[in-house]
Amino acid sequence: YLTLAPEYGDAALLRTFVDVLHAAGIRIIWDFVPNHSGLGFAPFQHAVTYGDTSSYWDWYNFHPVDGLQAGDGRDYDAWFGFGSLPKLETSNPEVFDYLIGVATHWTRYGFDGIRVDVPNELENRTTFFQAFRAETKSINPDVYLIGEIWHRDPSWVQGDQFDALMNYALGQEAAMKFARAEIGGSAAWHAMAQLYASYPEASTAMAFNIAASHDTDRLLTMVGGGELGSTPDATALARQRLASAILYAIPGMPVTYYGDECAMLGSNAGSIHRARRTMQWDSCDPAMLTHYTQLAGLKHGLDALGSPVIREYQATGPLLSFLRGEPGAGEVLGAFNQSSSEQTVTLPAGSWTDAVAGGTFTGTATLPAYGWRYLVRQ
Numbered sequence: 001y002l003t004l005a006p007e008y009g010d011a012a013l014l015r016t017f018v019d020v021l022h023a024a025g026i027r028i029i030w031d032f033v034p035n036h037s038g039l040g041f042a043p044f045q046h047a048v049t050y051g052d053t054s055s056y057w058d059w060y061n062f063h064p065v066d067g068l069q070a071g072d073g074r075d076y077d078a079w080f081g082f083g084s085l086p087k088l089e090t091s092n093p094e095v096f097d098y099l100i101g102v103a104t105h106w107t108r109y110g111f112d113g114i115r116v117d118v119p120n121e122l123e124n125r126t127t128f129f130q131a132f133r134a135e136t137k138s139i140n141p142d143v144y145l146i147g148e149i150w151h152r153d154p155s156w157v158q159g160d161q162f163d164a165l166m167n168y169a170l171g172q173e174a175a176m177k178f179a180r181a182e183i184g185g186s187a188a189w190h191a192m193a194q195l196y197a198s199y200p201e202a203s204t205a206m207a208f209n210i211a212a213s214h215d216t217d218r219l220l221t222m223v224g225g226g227e228l229g230s231t232p233d234a235t236a237l238a239r240q241r242l243a244s245a246i247l248y249a250i251p252g253m254p255v256t257y258y259g260d261e262c263a264m265l266g267s268n269a270g271s272i273h274r275a276r277r278t279m280q281w282d283s284c285d286p287a288m289l290t291h292y293t294q295l296a297g298l299k300h301g302l303d304a305l306g307s308p309v310i311r312e313y314q315a316t317g318p319l320l321s322f323l324r325g326e327p328g329a330g331e332v333l334g335a336f337n338q339s340s341s342e343q344t345v346t347l348p349a350g351s352w353t354d355a356v357a358g359g360t361f362t363g364t365a366t367l368p369a370y371g372w373r374y375l376v377r378q
Helices: 011-023 042-053 093-109 125-139 168-179 185-198 201-205 234-249 286-301
Strands: 029-032 113-116 144-147 310-316 319-324 332-337 343-346 352-354 364-367 372-377
Touching (some): 029 093, 093 113, 093 125, 185 310, 234 319, 234 372, 319 343
Parallel strands (some): 029 113
Antiparallel strands (some): 319 332, 332 372, 343 364
16 A cells, blocks of 8 residues: 555656656546455455464454455455455554555655545445545645545535545436437436535535446447447447537536547446456547547636536427536536437527637527537627
8 A cells, every 4th residue: 555566666666757747737646445455465464374363363354264265255354245355444443544544645745636446335434534534634635535436425525525526426327328318408407406406516616527437338338339349430429529528518527537538449348348458549539539638628728617607508308508607708508419410509698609619609509410519608
C-alpha cells in the first residue's frame, strides 16, 4: 500500500511522473482498496506462515477448514469468496489506523483524489469513512473523494464521507438507456430528476458521471457496436456520440473509460473480459476522438456546463432536453434525439446559437437522427 509495484518503476520514477503531470495541469486520482488485500500483502503472508501466533492474525478473519492455505477462500473471509482477495478486518484498530495512514500518506505525496473500491462492504464503513475524510481533508481540503457506489444513495454524500459517487445510476439508467432507445425522454428525465432531488447540490456539482468502466461492457458495445473485432455500424457510433454528449452536458465530471474515445469495443462477459484489453493505439477512430475532444472543449469553454444548475425543458417521445446554468445570457439548452429520424425541438423565447456548428435559431431547431445540440442563449 505504500510502495510502488516494481514492475511499474521505482520511487524516483513515480515522483517524476506525478510532477510532470501536475506541471501539465493534469490531476491524479489513485484507487484505494481498504476492504481487502492481495495474497502478497506482507501481513497476510505473515499470518499464513505463523498462524495464530502471528501479530497479524487478527488483521483477517481466519477460519481454516483443513489447515490454512493461501488462496483458499474457505479458510478466511474473502471478497466475493475469491481466495485471492482476503478481506481485511477494518474494525481492528491496527488495521483501521494503518489504512487511514495509507490514505494520508498519498494525499501528502500529492495525489489529488482517491477513488475507493467497494466502500459499502466495510463493516464499520461510516466510522471509517468519516475518519478517512477528516484526515485527508485536513491535509488537502480540495482532495476529491469518490466512492464506488453504483446505485442512488445520498447517505454517502452528506459532507461527512465522500464528495461524489461513481454515478452509474445516471450514466446507465438515464443516458445509456435513452441513447439505446430503451426509454423515452420523459423516463430519462425522471431518472435524472430522482437523482438530482436526492443529492445535495454541492455533490451534484462534483458528480463522477460514468457509464462504462472496467466492470462493464465498453460504451460502444453497450449501444450495439458489437464485440471486440467487430465493425460497428453508423447507428452504433451515433448512439455512442449521443450518450457521451449527454454525459458532458449534465452537472459534474464526465468520466471516459480509456479507449472509448477511440471507439474501442469489448464486453465484460465471462472470464475473458474483452472490455479490459489494452489501448488499441493503432486503430483509434479519428472521428470519435475528434468528437470527444470537441466535448471536452465545450465542457471547459461554456460556463453554464460548469454550474450545478439543471432544469427540465422538454422531455417527450424521442426528445430529451434540459437547461443548464442560471437563466439568462449564456445558459445552455442541451437537446438530444434518440430517433432514427430528424426531430424538431421548440425553443424557449429568444435567440440561441449552436455552440458546435454555429448558426442562430429562434422558435425551433432541428436535431438530426441520433443527434444533439448545445444551444447557447444570446
